[in-house]
Amino acid sequence: MADALHTLSAAELGRRLAAGTLTSRALCEALIARYQAVNDKVGAFTHLDQADVLAQADASDARRKAGQGRGPLEGIPVAIKDNIAVKGQPLTCSSKMLASLVSPYDSHVAERLRAAGAILYGRLNMDEFAMGSSTENSAIRKTFNPWDLARIPGGSSGGSAAALAAGLVPLSLGSDTGGSIRQPASHCGVVGLKPTYGLISRFGLVAFASSLDQIGPMARSIEDCELLLNALASADARDMTCFSPSDRALTPAGDAKKLRIGIPKGFLGKGVAPEVAAAVNAAVEFYRAQGCAISEVELPSADLAVPTYYVVATAEASSNLGRYDGVRYGHRSASAGTPVEMMTASRSEGFGPEVKRRILLGTFVLSAGYADAYYVRALRARAKIRAEYLAALAGVDVLLTPTVTTPAFKVGEKASDPLQLYLEDIFTIPANLAGLPAISVPCGKSGHLPVGFHLVGAPLSEAKLLAAGRLFEAAHGFAHQQAAL
Amino acid sequence: MAEGFDIDHLAKLARLSLTAEEKALYSSQLNQILGHFQALADADLPATIDDARVVNEAALRSDEPGPVLGAEAVTRIAPASRDGQISVPRVVDDES
Numbered sequence: 290m291a292d293a294l295h296t297l298s299a300a301e302l303g304r305r306l307a308a309g310t311l312t313s314r315a316l317c318e319a320l321i322a323r324y325q326a327v328n329d330k331v332g333a334f335t336h337l338d339q340a341d342v343l344a345q346a347d348a349s350d351a352r353r354k355a356g357q358g359r360g361p362l363e364g365i366p367v368a369i370k371d372n373i374a375v376k377g378q379p380l381t382c383s384s385k386m387l388a389s390l391v392s393p394y395d396s397h398v399a400e401r402l403r404a405a406g407a408i409l410y411g412r413l414n415m416d417e418f419a420m421g422s423s424t425e426n427s428a429i430r431k432t433f434n435p436w437d438l439a440r441i442p443g444g445s446s447g448g449s450a451a452a453l454a455a456g457l458v459p460l461s462l463g464s465d466t467g468g469s470i471r472q473p474a475s476h477c478g479v480v481g482l483k484p485t486y487g488l489i490s491r492f493g494l495v496a497f498a499s500s501l502d503q504i505g506p507m508a509r510s511i512e513d514c515e516l517l518l519n520a521l522a523s524a525d526a527r528d529m530t531c532f533s534p535s536d537r538a539l540t541p542a543g544d545a546k547k548l549r550i551g552i553p554k555g556f557l558g559k560g561v562a563p564e565v566a567a568a569v570n571a572a573v574e575f576y577r578a579q580g581c582a583i584s585e586v587e588l589p590s591a592d593l594a595v596p597t598y599y600v601v602a603t604a605e606a607s608s609n610l611g612r613y614d615g616v617r618y619g620h621r622s623a624s625a626g627t628p629v630e631m632m633t634a635s636r637s638e639g640f641g642p643e644v645k646r647r648i649l650l651g652t653f654v655l656s657a658g659y660a661d662a663y664y665v666r667a668l669r670a671r672a673k674i675r676a677e678y679l680a681a682l683a684g685v686d687v688l689l690t691p692t693v694t695t696p697a698f699k700v701g702e703k704a705s706d707p708l709q710l711y712l713e714d715i716f717t718i719p720a721n722l723a724g725l726p727a728i729s730v731p732c733g734k735s736g737h738l739p740v741g742f743h744l745v746g747a748p749l750s751e752a753k754l755l756a757a758g759r760l761f762e763a764a765h766g767f768a769h770q771q772a773a774l
Numbered sequence: 775m776a777e778g779f780d781i782d783h784l785a786k787l788a789r790l791s792l793t794a795e796e797k798a799l800y801s802s803q804l805n806q807i808l809g810h811f812q813a814l815a816d817a818d819l820p821a822t823i824d825d826a827r828v829v830n831e832a833a834l835r836s837d838e839p840g841p842v843l844g845a846e847a848v849t850r851i852a853p854a855s856r857d858g859q860i861s862v863p864r865v866v867d868d869e870s
Contacts, residue, residue: 343795388811424792579862596811607788614789616862619852623864629789637791645790649800653779666814676820710805 298769299365299513302459306353306364306533313346313353313364317408320366323759324411324457333442333452335371342366345408349534351571352406361404363518370449371412374420374493374506375399378409382495384417385429385663386619386639390444396493397525398462398504404713405520410458413448417641419469420580421445421498422713425704426643433700434476435772436738440691440728442698449507450477454739456695456771460517461507467698468498468692469597470505471729471743475692478731478739478770481507485748486724487532490525498605499530501598501721510768511730517594518751539749542756543686546579550757551586553684556716562695568733569691572761579760586681586688588704591719595605595743598656598718599711600667607651613639616621639728646707682747687757689744690716692729701749714745717742726751730758731767740772779805 294302294316305311321339328334349364369375372382374392376399381387395403416426419561432447434440435455442451446463450473452463463470465483474481478617483505494504503726506517524534549630552573557566566708577583615635640648654663681688693713703709720727724749729741744754762768785792792800843857849855854862 390851393843393851445785474850520862593813593817596814599807600811600814611789617860619846619853628865633789633791633865636789645788645792645796646800646803648790649781650804651783651786652784653804653808654782657822658785662815663811665823666819668848669819669821670814670817670823672820673817685792707803708810711810766825 292299295323296490296769296771298510299362299459299508299512299516302365302381303361303423307358307750308385313349313408314343314562316364317346317366318341320410325677327455328457330411330433330774331435331455331457333413333429333448333455334368334411335381335383335414335429335448335509338378342408342410348410349406353554356665359404359406360410360515360579362402366410366458367402367415368406368410368461370400370415370446370461372415372464372495373398375409375463379412380495380654381412381429382418383429384639384641384644385417385428386565388428388620390527390618391482394493397490397527398521399493401521401523402708404420406552407520411586413446413452413461415416415448416445417644418495419445419464420606420643422468422472422710423698423703424448425700426641428641430651431700433685434697434738435774436478437697440699440738441476443693445469445485446481446507447473448510450479451476451602453477453479453507453509453772454772455774456574459509460513460762462504463503463504463507464494465675466501470507471692471717471727471741472713473728474507474704475731475741475743477699478741478767479507479509480511480730481505481533481727482514482728482751482754484518484522484751485726488537488726488749488751489749490523490528490531491522492525492527499609500605503721509639509770511762513732523643526560537749539752540753544762545756548576548757549584549685550576550581551584552583553588553591553644553688553690553729554692556591560694561691562735564735565691565693565695565740568735569689572742573689574734575761575764576757584685586685588681588719590670590673590677590679594674594718594722595668595711595715597667597674598714598722599650599673600663601722602646603651604655604664605651607648607655610640610644610648615639633679653729659696661751671722674719676743677733678719678723678725678745679747684701686750686753687744687746689742692716692741692743696735696740709753720745724748726754726772728754728758730761732761732765733767779808
């Protein structure tokens with residue numbers, strides 16, 4: 290049985306652990322064997338401390354034996370994107386800048402996972418500082434799509450999605466600033482949820498664009514995604530944007546067959562590949578056949594979302610990444626002269642091309658004489674986009690679109706054209722701008738490549754998104770899918 | 775909108791040292807990206823701005839001491855330290 294453990298869901302593994310037919314040590318040993326067999330091909334992980342994993346597993350087994358199990362995640366491995374702090378583990382953000390940094394503290398989500406008895410299982414590759422849509426911007430290694438090793442897994446949480454699709458781990462954490470959980474989830478055939486802004490604390494998440502960043506769960510099924518979400522979401526005073534206990538109640542899911550689903554007008558014509566449109570249209574027809582009310586909705590400012598996002602996100606990034614100056618932590622240039630020369634040399638040596646490009650862009654849109662024309666106008670556009678989304682969601686429960694316009698592209702295909710890569714996020718960005726929850730659900734294949742659809746809901750409507758995903762998943766064969774490797 | 779774009783000035787503001795090749799590449803790419811942002815200049819936008827926070831509340835913590843990392847943990851991750859303090863290149867000249 291041990292050789293099949295990597296194919297099982299977290300929920301099923303939890304049931305076997307609870308029944309005493311499986312130990313966390315046996316599970317972790319099987320996953321470590323899987324890691325040794327396939328991680329070099331896929332490149333999902335950048336670091337795995339096997340001795341530490343087994344020590345955590347033994348501690349979990351001992352707790353369970355003593356009747357002190359901590360819940361449904363007890364003994365279950367959860368792999369973590371390398372921009373989320375876990376005490377004693379690397380925190381590189383896949384950047385030369387932080388190549389030697391070992392985190393001295395736990396993020397809030399790491400604390401929550403420990404409290405739930407989960408195994409904090411390794412570090413996952415990503416685009417440097419979460420800037421990218423293909424994981425090609427990692428300074429550490431390339432990650433490949435398990436369904437086709439010549440193609441990208443998506444990004445920036447490419448390691449998180451690829452690890453699931455390759456059967457390397459049952460659950461993973463990603464972060465999402467403009468689609469970085471949902472786009473790789475779509476490309477790798479897994480479920481990825483970006484929660485409502487404020488539902489999960491970002492304490493210990495390395496900041497990229499603070500008004501947009503969220504941590505979220507990724508899994509091979511809706512059930513597993515919900516299991517992980519429930520473990521992560523709790524109040525935390527260390528993140529001032531995190532909801533207080535009295536503000537964080539989720540809207541009840543209700544009957545998924547009675548959902549009102551809005552289809553944004555024109556979205557399926559926006560350069561969407563025919564096979565993606567066909568898979569998403571089939572999902573719409575499935576919901577219609579279940580009894581859901583399908584209607585067309587207007588989002589007239591949707592075309593402003595990408596420029597708005599790239600002004601806001603790069604402006605915030607240029608400020609957030611100002612902290613990397615070679616003084617307190619991170620790379621310090623050996624060619625230090627004056628302090629300013631040391632800072633400039635350290636940043637120039639430590640940051641990769643995409644990070645430099647975004648810092649320069651963000652510096653420009655905030656600079657004297659240009660801030661009103663770019664940054665302030667982007668904030669006004671953001672207000673308009675958010676108002677339109679909330680107005681649309683007053684009449685329907687969820688909005689349904691493709692997650693990405695095309696299936697995963699080939700490694701290197703868009704590497705020299707940043708604008709084309711930015712347009713990868715056209716369907717996912719508005720949820721970040723508006724602070725709304727959104728999920729990517731696998732819904733088909735284009736040839737051998739996975740395709741997902743995307744649901745966006747009103748603030749705190751995660752239960753509705755999950756219920757809608759569960760209804761679809763139960764009638765189709767895409768849950769628990771893994772690539773043959 | 776991109777009128778007046780000066781890559782040398784931007785690099786200085788961002789504390790980045792760029793090679794001639796990087797300056798040429800980034801100038802070209804940023805001009806292309808800024809061209810895409812023209813839609814923002816042309817749009818009819820509201821006068822108000824929005825930080826997209828779903829619940830607007832005064833979320834200031836009380837000003838009380840809490841757990842800190844401590845000097846040992848902080849200097850362990852610093853690029854250079856001496857006597858429990860982070861060391862940096864000389865900031866003030868002897869004659870100043």
